[in-house]
Amino acid sequence: MALVVQKYGGTSVGDAERIRAVAEHVARTVRGGDQVVVVVSAMGKSTDDLLRLADEVSSVKPKRELDMLLTAGERISMSLVSMALAGQGLKTASFTGSQAGIITDTDHTRAKILEMRPERIEEALRDGYTPVVAGFQGVSTDRDITTLGRGGSDVTAVALAAALKADVCEIYTDVTGVYSADPRVVPQARRLAKISFDEMMEMAATGGRVLMLRSVEFARRHGVPLHVRSSFTWEPGTWVVEEEVSMEEAVVSAVTDDTSEAKITVANVPDRPGLAARLFRELADKGINLDMIVQNTSEHGTTDISFTVEKGDAEAARLACEGVRELLEIGEITADLGIGRVTLVGAGMKSNAGITAKMFETLASHDINIEMISTSSIRISTIIRGERVVEAVRALHTAFGLDA
Amino acid sequence: MALVVQKYGGTSVGDAERIRAVAEHVARTVRGGDQVVVVVSAMGKSTDDLLRLADEVSSVKPKRELDMLLTAGERISMSLVSMALAGQGLKTASFTGSQAGIITDTDHTRAKILEMRPERIEEALRDGYTPVVAGFQGVSTDRDITTLGRGGSDVTAVALAAALKADVCEIYTDVTGVYSADPRVVPQARRLAKISFDEMMEMAATGGRVLMLRSVEFARRHGVPLHVRSSFTWEPGTWVVEEEVSMEEAVVSAVTDDTSEAKITVANVPDRPGLAARLFRELADKGINLDMIVQNTSEHGTTDISFTVEKGDAEAARLACEGVRELLEIGEITADLGIGRVTLVGAGMKSNAGITAKMFETLASHDINIEMISTSSIRISTIIRGERVVEAVRALHTAFGLDA
Numbered sequence: 001m002a003l004v005v006q007k008y009g010g011t012s013v014g015d016a017e018r019i020r021a022v023a024e025h026v027a028r029t030v031r032g033g034d035q036v037v038v039v040v041s042a043m044g045k046s047t048d049d050l051l052r053l054a055d056e057v058s059s060v061k062p063k064r065e066l067d068m069l070l071t072a073g074e075r076i077s078m079s080l081v082s083m084a085l086a087g088q089g090l091k092t093a094s095f096t097g098s099q100a101g102i103i104t105d106t107d108h109t110r111a112k113i114l115e116m117r118p119e120r121i122e123e124a125l126r127d128g129y130t131p132v133v134a135g136f137q138g139v140s141t142d143r144d145i146t147t148l149g150r151g152g153s154d155v156t157a158v159a160l161a162a163a164l165k166a167d168v169c170e171i172y173t174d175v176t177g178v179y180s181a182d183p184r185v186v187p188q189a190r191r192l193a194k195i196s197f198d199e200m201m202e203m204a205a206t207g208g209r210v211l212m213l214r215s216v217e218f219a220r221r222h223g224v225p226l227h228v229r230s231s232f233t234w235e236p237g238t239w240v241v242e243e244e245v246s247m248e249e250a251v252v253s254a255v256t257d258d259t260s261e262a263k264i265t266v267a268n269v270p271d272r273p274g275l276a277a278r279l280f281r282e283l284a285d286k287g288i289n290l291d292m293i294v295q296n297t298s299e300h301g302t303t304d305i306s307f308t309v310e311k312g313d314a315e316a317a318r319l320a321c322e323g324v325r326e327l328l329e330i331g332e333i334t335a336d337l338g339i340g341r342v343t344l345v346g347a348g349m350k351s352n353a354g355i356t357a358k359m360f361e362t363l364a365s366h367d368i369n370i371e372m373i374s375t376s377s378i379r380i381s382t383i384i385r386g387e388r389v390v391e392a393v394r395a396l397h398t399a400f401g402l403d404a
Numbered sequence: 405m406a407l408v409v410q411k412y413g414g415t416s417v418g419d420a421e422r423i424r425a426v427a428e429h430v431a432r433t434v435r436g437g438d439q440v441v442v443v444v445s446a447m448g449k450s451t452d453d454l455l456r457l458a459d460e461v462s463s464v465k466p467k468r469e470l471d472m473l474l475t476a477g478e479r480i481s482m483s484l485v486s487m488a489l490a491g492q493g494l495k496t497a498s499f500t501g502s503q504a505g506i507i508t509d510t511d512h513t514r515a516k517i518l519e520m521r522p523e524r525i526e527e528a529l530r531d532g533y534t535p536v537v538a539g540f541q542g543v544s545t546d547r548d549i550t551t552l553g554r555g556g557s558d559v560t561a562v563a564l565a566a567a568l569k570a571d572v573c574e575i576y577t578d579v580t581g582v583y584s585a586d587p588r589v590v591p592q593a594r595r596l597a598k599i600s601f602d603e604m605m606e607m608a609a610t611g612g613r614v615l616m617l618r619s620v621e622f623a624r625r626h627g628v629p630l631h632v633r634s635s636f637t638w639e640p641g642t643w644v645v646e647e648e649v650s651m652e653e654a655v656v657s658a659v660t661d662d663t664s665e666a667k668i669t670v671a672n673v674p675d676r677p678g679l680a681a682r683l684f685r686e687l688a689d690k691g692i693n694l695d696m697i698v699q700n701t702s703e704h705g706t707t708d709i710s711f712t713v714e715k716g717d718a719e720a721a722r723l724a725c726e727g728v729r730e731l732l733e734i735g736e737i738t739a740d741l742g743i744g745r746v747t748l749v750g751a752g753m754k755s756n757a758g759i760t761a762k763m764f765e766t767l768a769s770h771d772i773n774i775e776m777i778s779t780s781s782i783r784i785s786t787i788i789r790g791e792r793v794v795e796a797v798r799a800l801h802t803a804f805g806l807d808a
Binding site: 099 | 463498
């Protein structure tokens with residue numbers, strides 16, 4: 001008998017019919033002899049509806065009240081799923097984040113979990129119940145209702161799986177797993193049967209849309225195996241697990257793409273210690289997150305620094321740099337919104353030479369110019385023109401033997 | 405500086421515009437120097453929408469889960485009202501029934517309040533906040549979410565007013581107060597400036613639709629003055645208060661009507677001790693609530709017993725009586741769905757003779773036959789044909805000098 005945490009996203013519980021289908025699947029799992037803890041997101045677009053109402057009511061929206069409002073969404077879906085499970089003949093009860101013992105800090109709308117006290121869930125399991133838990137929410141040390149931010153329901157599921165020592169955390173979504181590239185970009189993309197936490201994290205960080213970085217990090221830290229699969233086909237999907245020796249056979253696992261960022265270039269930065277740090281402090285103080293950072297080799301006493309930021313932060317980043325331009329004696333500052341990133345991810349890279357060369361050769365054979373490059377032991381990211389991203393991803397997917 | 409509990413019903417917070425109007429009124433009250441605790445119902449028809457969703461999802465609906473589902477309604481309205489108050493520049497925070505310390509028994513969908521522990525509300529008031537509390541809900545001694553049943557938001561408001569020792573509990577609704585008769589039946593009906601708890605209870609019990617019996621009882625027991633008024637006109641409405649000497653001047657305060665009941669008549673009940681009790685036990689065991697009960701004077705060893713029940717319970721009541729017909733040696737059992745009740749309510753009745761006579765004379769002059777009669781010290785109820793109710797109410801309203 002295994003203990004399985006099953007998390008269902010918004011589209012998976014989008015209407016009454018979908019909820020009944022979810023309940024049937026949970027009941028099948030339970031009748032198969034496993035224990036299940038269900039974690040649910042709010043139904044479909046209900047969160048958007050609530051936010052629209054809030055906009056109509058007031059332009060001032062305290063974050064504490066936003067959290068109170070949005071958590072109504074999971075309350076509705078979890079009680080409906082629980083009713084549907086009762087309709088399947090299961091003993092069941094739903095629990096809010098607070099009742100499930102998800103204790104967070106007081107940072108409303110993006111709270112972090114401080115502690116898990118899932119005694120009521122454990123008790124329910126002992127008594128033969130199938131508990132249904134609201135994703136995305138917790139209760140703060142100030143006893144206020146909090147939400148966990150984007151991807152928060154996945155975090156709830158992983159945290160519960162870790163605390164309950166579950167055998168697996170199944171993430172049900174509207175895609176059938178993790179692919180070697182975005183299937184909308186590369187029609188020949190293959191579903192990966194297995195991927196390591198490290199690879200999944202690199203994918204999440206470079207444009208993979210299935211899982212948020214945060215929940216994968218959490219799962220890795222607590223050793224919770226993830227199984228990403230579809231609530232529409234119910235077929236086996238992709239396992240995200242600790243790296244195994246056999247994984248090294250595939251040099252490259254996936255190609256990801258991301259056109260959500262802009263590139264800021266600061267020219268002629270004097271090559272003095274502490275100067276770049278001063279510039280980045282300025283950006284951090286404005287709440288701007290930098291992603292890729294590249295500094296050219298210094299020549300005749302100055303250097304160029306380029307970094308990427310979310311497109312929405314580009315103008316703020318440019319202005320922040322302009323603000324210290326005279327002080328730091330730096331040169332021209334440019335913001336380029338026309339870039340795209342293409343990334344190779346693969347655990348096998350670290351022990352395989354020649355990947356970078358092959359990547360460059362492939363892009364060169366398509367006349368695609370590389371503007372920035374950044375690597376980790378299992379990833380190579382390149383910045384190219386945004387309009388060449390689709391072509392680059394397809395070419396690399398073929399060149400590295402990933403086509404189905 | 406007064407402490408005012410203001411309760412807003414579903415139509416009062418029915419949409420964003422109404423919520424903003426409520427926030428403006430609360431802000432006016434606060435700027436006028438009073439402290440306000442706001443209690444809200446779910447928005448308009450949102451409870452019906454949630455129930456419809458539940459029907460679509462499952463025919464099995466555990467009451468614990470129904471309570472979890474429905475309480476999402478007040479969570480949405482209270483956070484929106486709180487945001488609108490923040491938009492008015494007030495310090496504000498919303499609280500669930502659980503956070504407001506409303507401790508109930510475990511009788512889901514119709515829980516009773518066992519204890520009030522409103523420490524967080526008191527703390528919020530001390531800190532200059534205007535708290536917004538979810539009506540209709542509490543937390544059980546089993547730490548589960550409960551609802552208080554029909555009229556539950558009024559009960560929340562009255563219970564909070566009592567626990568906080570508020571100066572008044574204002575019940576905002578879509579009518580401008582309590583009237584001497586239903587204005588849809590009697591166009592000349594007058595709004596009552598003041599009415600006693602006892603009269604209000606009799607009105608609630610006999611067809612008055614503004615307040616539920618339960619919240620009036622609660623207010624009387626705890627001496628909480630109620631002020632029933634409109635959230636559409638904001639004009640002063642009706643005060644429900646302890647009886648005062650001056651009230652006795654008006655002999656009759658109001659005429660109520662009710663056509664929601666049926667009359668069951670059991671003929672030829674042997675006049676032996678314990679027999680009627682046996683019959684009523686049978687009905688009670690089936691969960692059927694009896695309202696008016698009348699037993700005719702016994703003649704030649706048998707008696708007729710008539711009682712009224714909700715129309716929906718009429719057939720079940722008839723069958724229950726049939727079930728013990730042979731055992732108890734009783735006669736024919738009939739159910740009459742064509743009745744109506746007309747009631748005079750007035751604290752002055754108890755010290756005024758001749759009210760019954762005048763009531764009978766008035767009905768007789770309209771050729772309206774009285775089928776049953778039942779009285780208390782401040783009420784006279786008569787059962788007549790349902791189709792004569794409107795005529796009877798108008799005639800009595802005029803005869804007792806209530807016309808505006």
